[in-house]
Structure formats: C-alpha cells, structure tokens
Amino acid sequence: MTMLEWTSAALLVAGGAFFLAGTLGLLRFPDVYSRLHALTKADNLGLGFILAGLALQADSVAAALKFVLIWPLVLAASAAVSHAIARRARQNGIRPIQRP
C-alpha cells in the first residue's frame, strides 16, 4: 500500500470509531438533549474523517471536492435539525436531567 492509501485507511477507521462512539452516546446518554450532543458532534466528526479518507482516493479534483462539499451541507442540516428537536422538546415541557 502507498502512503496515500495508508492515510486514507487511517482516516476511514477514525471516522468509523467516531460513528460508533456517537451511537454509543445515543444509547447511553440520559435525556433527549444530551443525546443530541452525541448525534451532532461525534457523528459529524466521524463523517468529516470518512469524507476526507474518501476524498484522498478520488479519481479527479472535482470528485474529491464533491466529498468535501458534502461536509458543510450535512453540518448545516444537522445543526438546524438538532436545534429544532431541542426547541420542540423544551416547548413540550421535557425537562433536562440535571445532575449535581
């Protein structure tokens, strides 16, 4: 394997690890608000690593940029959706769990 392929593989594995951590957080965090943190932050970072890994393997500059373009688009959607869920949860009177 070339250096580029090793780097790409390392990025893909790192991305998978963050997706796993995000899913673990989704299952283990105490309330809806905390779970949003797991989804927005860990998964977005995981996606970033996977896209970077794939971009390194792309055939052309345009194809690589296409992978890079996906990141801000998904980030914008994920930020807006998590805000919408959090606001609705608060309007419905769901209280965040607060530990001392």
Place this chain on the structure above:
Amino acid sequence: MKFDRSRLSALLFRGSVFTIVWWILAEGHPASWGVGAVSISGALAASLLLAPPSGTRFSFIAGLRFGAFFLLESIRGGSQVALAALAPGRLRPGLTSVVIGLPDGLPRVLLMNTLNLLPGTVSIQLEGDTLWLHVLDRRQAIEREVAIVETHLARMLLIERST
C-alpha cells in the same frame, strides 16, 4: 430590481458560488453545462427571492480563521462526546443561559447553528437577547466560549458586538 453596487456584487458572488458548486457536482463534465445553466439560474432566482441581498459584508481572512477555529473545535467536540459515551457517569448536563451581543438576523442564526456543532453546547431557544443552551458539562466556561464564537462571527461579518 434596481442594480446598485451591493446588489450587483451579491448577484455576482452568489452566481459564482452556484457555478462552482455545479462544476463540483457534475465533476467538470463539459456536456452537463446545458442542464447546469438552467440549474444555476434557478438556484440564483430562488436565493434572491428567499434571501434578498441585504448588504451583508464578509471578511475573507476572518472567514478562513473562523473555518480553522471551527475545524479544531469540531475535533475537540467530537472527542469530548466520544469520551463521554464511554463513561456517561462523568456527565454533568443541564440548562444554562447566556446573553448574546450579536444583532438579529444572519449573525444570530450563524451563532446558534455554530454552537450546536461546537463542544458541549446545543442551542435550544432564543428569548430576546437571552440564549438558552443545553450543556453536557456545567463546569465548562460556557460564557467565555460563546463570547469567542461571537467575536469570530463579528469579525467575519464586519459587524460590532454589543456587550
């Protein structure tokens, strides 16, 4: 529509952005420019209808610095959540509120969306100038972190932040 300078520059700027996005989507295939011209014009018309040019200015250098800051903070935020997922008992979640100094409109929308992606904060609701946040760890210096993001956005959009 009057074509004063700010409108014309908004038109040129958005047109170039959509053209670049199309070039990326079509992976530069020359045969796609026919469909591309229709798509780009459609996107331009939709953007002018939904978000008319409002004289928003933008500092490119500050934008790059914000991008670098955002990347580093994303890594910190993702790692923080990943560690917390392994040991959820260490979480100290809760609600908190901060008073924000950015003006209404685009700056606040950007601030709330950015905070959702940065370490430990999810923005819940804006009441007047008070922003309600959910935080993963109430021991974090939330006010200072929000102020840092605000300063970045203010520099990028060339606006003043009232404190």
